[in-house]
Amino acid sequence: MSIKINRQHIYMLSLSVVLLTFVLIFSFLVLIPNGKEYRLKRVEIKKEYRKLRQLSDFSSETSTILQNLQKEHRHIITAFDTPFSVARFEKQHRGYFSSLKLSKLEKKENEDNFNVYEVNTTSEISSPKSFYKFLEAVNSSDWIVGINFPINFKRDAEMIGSSFTMKVYSNNKDKPSDSNTTK
Amino acid sequence: MRYSYIKPRRKTALSKDMQLLFTFFSVTLFMLFLTYGFLVFRDYRFDQNHAEILQEEKNLRVGIEDMKVKIAMIENQNILSERVFTKNSVLKDSIHNLFDLVPSRITLSQAKIMENGLILYGVTPNKDIYNFMLQAPLRSIFHRTYSSFYPLDNGWFRFVSTNYIDEEANDEY
Numbered sequence: 001m002s003i004k005i006n007r008q009h010i011y012m013l014s015l016s017v018v019l020l021t022f023v024l025i026f027s028f029l030v031l032i033p034n035g036k037e038y039r040l041k042r043v044e045i046k047k048e049y050r051k052l053r054q055l056s057d058f059s060s061e062t063s064t065i066l067q068n069l070q071k072e073h074r075h076i077i078t079a080f081d082t083p084f085s086v087a088r089f090e091k092q093h094r095g096y097f098s099s100l101k102l103s104k105l106e107k108k109e110n111e112d113n114f115n116v117y118e119v120n121t122t123s124e125i126s127s128p129k130s131f132y133k134f135l136e137a138v139n140s141s142d143w144i145v146g147i148n149f150p151i152n153f154k155r156d157a158e159m160i161g162s163s164f165t166m167k168v169y170s171n172n173k174d175k176p177s178d179s180n181t182t183k
Numbered sequence: 184m185r186y187s188y189i190k191p192r193r194k195t196a197l198s199k200d201m202q203l204l205f206t207f208f209s210v211t212l213f214m215l216f217l218t219y220g221f222l223v224f225r226d227y228r229f230d231q232n233h234a235e236i237l238q239e240e241k242n243l244r245v246g247i248e249d250m251k252v253k254i255a256m257i258e259n260q261n262i263l264s265e266r267v268f269t270k271n272s273v274l275k276d277s278i279h280n281l282f283d284l285v286p287s288r289i290t291l292s293q294a295k296i297m298e299n300g301l302i303l304y305g306v307t308p309n310k311d312i313y314n315f316m317l318q319a320p321l322r323s324i325f326h327r328t329y330s331s332f333y334p335l336d337n338g339w340f341r342f343v344s345t346n347y348i349d350e351e352a353n354d355e356y
C-alpha cells in the first residue's frame with residue numbers, strides 16, 4: 001500500500017517544520033532567558049529604587065538637622081566666619097573702658113581644628129563693674145573671644161589698669177583681617 | 184475544440200492552505216519579535232534607570248557626606264564656643280568673688296589672677312585684720328597660701344599674698 005502525498009503538501013509540511021523549529025529555538029534560546037533576565041532586573045531595579053528612596057529620605061532628614069542647627073547656632077557660625085578686626089573690636093568695647101588698646105594679632109597653634117589668634121590687651125577701668133560688663137559683652141560679640149589667664153589689675157590713682165590676653169577663634173579657612181590691627 | 188466540460192482551475196503558488204500557514208506563522212513570528220523587542224527595550228530602559236539611580240545615589244551620598252561634615256563642624260563650633268563662653272563667665276565670677284572677698288579696710292594695689300593661683304599686693308592697717316578678714320577666706324579656697332608683710336612709715340603694712348591651687352588636687356574633682 002503506498003501513500004500518495006501531493007508535492008505541494010510536502011513543501012508545506014517542510015516549511016511548517018522549519019518555521020516551527022525556528023519558533024521553538026527562538027523561544028527557548030532567546031525569549032525565555034531574556035524573559036527571566038527581565039524579571040530579575042525588574043526585582044533588582046525595584047530594590048534599587050527602594051534603596052534610593054531610603055537614601056533620599058535620610059538626605060532630607062540630614063538636611064533638616066543641618067538647617068535646624070544652622071538656624072539655632074546662627075550667631076556662633078557667623079562669629080567663627082567673621083574675620084577678627086582689632087579696630088572694630090575696640091570700637092565696640094571701648095565703652096566699658098577708659099582706654100582700650102589691642103596689640104597685633106598673633107597666630108597660635110591650632111586648637112580643635114580652629115585657628116587661634118592671640119591679642120594682648122591693655123585697658124583702664126574706673127571700677128570692676130565695667131570689667132564684668134565687658135566679659136558679658138564679649139560672649140555676645142561678633143567673634144568667639146576667650147579671655148585668658150593671667151589677668152593683671154593694678155591700681156593707678158583712681159583708675160585700675162588691666163592687662164590680659166584674649167584668644168580669638170576662627171574657622172581654618174579664614175584669615176583675620178590684619179589691615180585694621182593697631183600696632 | 185474542448186476536451187473537458189469543467190473550467191480549468193487556476194494554479195497559484197499561494198494556495199489556501201499556504202495562506203493559512205503563512206498567516207499563522209506571520210502572526211506567531213510577529214508576536215515573538217514583538218515580545219523580543221519589548222524585552223530588549225525594557226532591558227535598555229533598566230540599564231538606563233540603573234545608571235540614573237547610581238548617579239543619583241552618588242550625588243546623594245556626596246551631599247550627605249557634605250552635610251555631615253557641616254553638622255560636625257557646627258557641633259565642634261558649638262562645643263568650643265560653649266567652652267569659651269563658660270570660661271569667660273567663670274572668669275567673671277572669679278574676679279567678682281575676688282573683689283568681694285577683699286574687706287573694705289584692706290586696700291589692694293595690684294592683683295594677678297592666674298589659672299591656678301592668685302597674687303595680691305596691698306596695704307592693711309594691721310596683720311590681724313589681714314589674717315582674719317582676708318587670709319582666712321583665701322585659705323579656704325587655695326591649697327597653699329603664703330603672706331609677706333613689709334611695715335610702712337604710718338604703721339600700716341604692705342603685704343604680698345601668694346595663693347595656689349595644687350594641680351593634682353584640682354584634677355581629683
